[in-house]
Amino acid sequence: MLRSVLAALSTPARPARRLVLYVALAMLALPAPVARADIGAWIVVDMDSGAVLDQKQARRQWYPASITKLMTAYLAFKAIREGRATLQSVVTISANAYAEPPSKMGFKPGTRISLESALKIVIVKSANDVAVAVAEAIGGSEPAFIAQMNAEARRLGMSATRFVNPHGLPDNRQVSSARDLAVLARAVWREFPQYRPYFSLPGIRVGKKTLRSANREFLLRVQGANGMKTGYICNAGLNVVVSATRGGRTVMAVILGAASGVERAAKARALIDAGFKERGGRSVDQLAGVSAKPPADGYCKRNSRPKAEELLAAFGQKTRPSSVLSFARGDLNGGGIRRSIVAAPTPTAFGSVELLAVPKRADGKTDWAKVMDAVIGPRRLAYEAVTVSTAAPRAAVAPRILEGKPLPVPGTPKPVAKPLAAAAELVSVPDVAAPVAAQQAAKPGAIFRGEPLLIAPIPPQNPRP
Incomplete structure (x- = not known):
C-alpha cells in the first residue's frame, strides 16, 4: 500500500488528487486504530x-x-x-x-x-x-x-x-x-x-x-x-x-x-x-x-461513550460515505483513527466523500440537540408530562394474593x-x-444453524455498583 501511494505521488496529478494521496500517506503513518466496543x-x-x-x-x-x-x-x-x-x-x-x-x-x-x-x-x-x-x-x-x-x-x-x-x-x-x-x-x-x-x-x-x-x-x-x-x-x-x-x-x-x-x-x-x-x-x-x-x-x-463524530459517522442520516475514499482525521494522542469517517468543521464534499459537521453552540461546545436531530431524527412530538x-x-x-403458596420453581434464588x-x-x-x-x-433455522448452546453453569462474578 505504501509503495502504491509513493508511486502515485511521483507521477503528475491534479492538485486535488495529490491532496487525497497525501492524506492517505499521513494515515499510514498513524498508530493502529483502537476500536471502540460495539453494542453487545x-x-x-x-x-x-x-x-x-x-x-x-x-x-x-x-x-x-x-x-x-x-x-x-x-x-x-x-x-x-x-x-x-x-x-x-x-x-x-x-x-x-x-x-x-x-x-x-x-x-x-x-x-x-x-x-x-x-x-x-x-x-x-x-x-x-x-x-x-x-x-x-x-x-x-x-x-x-x-x-x-x-x-x-x-x-x-x-x-x-x-x-x-x-x-x-x-x-x-x-x-x-x-x-x-x-x-x-x-x-x-x-x-x-x-x-x-x-x-x-x-x-x-x-x-x-x-x-x-x-x-x-x-x-x-x-x-x-x-x-x-x-x-x-x-x-x-x-x-x-x-x-x-x-x-x-x-x-x-x-x-x-x-x-x-x-x-x-x-x-x-x-x-x-x-x-x-x-x-x-x-x-x-x-x-x-x-x-x-x-x-x-x-x-x-x-x-467508552462514543464521540459526536463517531455517532454522526455511524448513524448520521445525512452522511453518505464514498466507496472510493473514506478517511479520518487521526487523533495522535488518543490512539489514532476510531471510525472510517469523521466530521469536518463545516458540511462539505471532499473528492467523493460527504462529511457531516459536528454542530456547535455559540460557546463552541457540541450542540447535542442537533446531533440527536441528525442521528435519531428531529422531534416529531412536543414533550408533555402526564400527572400521576x-x-x-x-x-x-x-x-x-393467590390462594396457597406459589408453585416452587427449581433454582429460584x-x-x-x-x-x-x-x-x-x-x-x-x-x-x-x-x-x-x-x-x-x-426445524433448524438457517440463520442460527451452528450457533453453540451453552448449558454449563455460568461461573460466579463479583457485581460492582
Missing part, C-alpha cells in the same frame, strides 16, 4: 408474526437491568385480568421497599398509592422502591413474587432467564438475553393492548416533581414510536426495548450494551427503520437456548441483602420449553 447484542422482531428480522448474539446471556420491570408489570397486568386486582387496588410502600437504592421515589413507609399510579411510576421513572411495593402487593411478599416471575419466564419459554429481584438492580445471578426479553415484550404488547399507552409516556408529574422517561428521545423523535422500557447498570451498559407502529405494523427491537443514551436511541432508530423493510425470518419462539456467557464485570468502564396521582382511593383494598447481592454460583437455567426446543430441533 440486539434482536429485531415483528410484533404480530414473531419473525426475527435481524439479530446479533440474541441468545447471549446479559444482565437485563431495569428491563426486568417489564416482567413486574406483566404479572400486575395478569393479576388484573384474573380479577385479583384492579387499577385502583392499593399498593403500600413497606420498609423493605423504602430501603431500595435509586432510582426511587423515596415515599415513606406506609404511603398508599393506586396500582395504576405505581405502574406508571415503575415504567416511566423506573423506581425500584415502587417496583418492590408492587411485587409485595401482587405476590404477598418479594420472594413469592420472584418465584412467580421465574414461573412465568418458564411458561413463556425464556430459556436464558433467571430473576432474583423485581427491579433489575445489580446482581450477577439475574440474567436474560435479547431473545428472551423480546419474548417477554411481545407477550406484554399482545396480551395487554389496553396498557400500551403506559409505555409511550415521555414523562410524568408526581406532586411537584416532573420525571422524564429515559426513553423520551426515542418516543418523541422516531416515527410511530410507542414504547417500551430502558435499563442501565454498569455490568450491562445501557439496555432498551423499543417499539414503533407504521402502517398497521409494529416492529420491536431489544438492544443490550450501548455506551450512551444517544447511541442507544440512534441504534434503536436504525434497527427499527431497517426492520420495517424486512418481512421474513424464523420465529423468535424457536430460538430457545443460551449461546454465550454474560459480559465481564465493569462493562460500562471498558466501553399519589392518593389511593379511600375504599380501595390491596390486591388478592432468594433475594439477599440490599443494595447489592453477593454473587453466588449460578445454577444452570432449567430447560424451560421442551415443546419449543423440540420444534427447534425438528
Whole structure:
C-alpha cells in the first residue's frame, strides 16, 4: 500500500488528487486504530408474526437491568385480568421497599398509592422502591413474587432467564438475553393492548416533581414510536426495548450494551427503520437456548461513550460515505483513527466523500440537540408530562394474593441483602420449553444453524455498583 501511494505521488496529478494521496500517506503513518466496543447484542422482531428480522448474539446471556420491570408489570397486568386486582387496588410502600437504592421515589413507609399510579411510576421513572411495593402487593411478599416471575419466564419459554429481584438492580445471578426479553415484550404488547399507552409516556408529574422517561428521545423523535422500557447498570451498559407502529405494523427491537443514551436511541432508530423493510425470518419462539456467557464485570468502564463524530459517522442520516475514499482525521494522542469517517468543521464534499459537521453552540461546545436531530431524527412530538396521582382511593383494598403458596420453581434464588447481592454460583437455567426446543430441533433455522448452546453453569462474578 505504501509503495502504491509513493508511486502515485511521483507521477503528475491534479492538485486535488495529490491532496487525497497525501492524506492517505499521513494515515499510514498513524498508530493502529483502537476500536471502540460495539453494542453487545440486539434482536429485531415483528410484533404480530414473531419473525426475527435481524439479530446479533440474541441468545447471549446479559444482565437485563431495569428491563426486568417489564416482567413486574406483566404479572400486575395478569393479576388484573384474573380479577385479583384492579387499577385502583392499593399498593403500600413497606420498609423493605423504602430501603431500595435509586432510582426511587423515596415515599415513606406506609404511603398508599393506586396500582395504576405505581405502574406508571415503575415504567416511566423506573423506581425500584415502587417496583418492590408492587411485587409485595401482587405476590404477598418479594420472594413469592420472584418465584412467580421465574414461573412465568418458564411458561413463556425464556430459556436464558433467571430473576432474583423485581427491579433489575445489580446482581450477577439475574440474567436474560435479547431473545428472551423480546419474548417477554411481545407477550406484554399482545396480551395487554389496553396498557400500551403506559409505555409511550415521555414523562410524568408526581406532586411537584416532573420525571422524564429515559426513553423520551426515542418516543418523541422516531416515527410511530410507542414504547417500551430502558435499563442501565454498569455490568450491562445501557439496555432498551423499543417499539414503533407504521402502517398497521409494529416492529420491536431489544438492544443490550450501548455506551450512551444517544447511541442507544440512534441504534434503536436504525434497527427499527431497517426492520420495517424486512418481512421474513424464523420465529423468535424457536430460538430457545443460551449461546454465550454474560459480559465481564465493569462493562460500562471498558466501553467508552462514543464521540459526536463517531455517532454522526455511524448513524448520521445525512452522511453518505464514498466507496472510493473514506478517511479520518487521526487523533495522535488518543490512539489514532476510531471510525472510517469523521466530521469536518463545516458540511462539505471532499473528492467523493460527504462529511457531516459536528454542530456547535455559540460557546463552541457540541450542540447535542442537533446531533440527536441528525442521528435519531428531529422531534416529531412536543414533550408533555402526564400527572400521576399519589392518593389511593379511600375504599380501595390491596390486591388478592393467590390462594396457597406459589408453585416452587427449581433454582429460584432468594433475594439477599440490599443494595447489592453477593454473587453466588449460578445454577444452570432449567430447560424451560421442551415443546419449543423440540420444534427447534425438528426445524433448524438457517440463520442460527451452528450457533453453540451453552448449558454449563455460568461461573460466579463479583457485581460492582
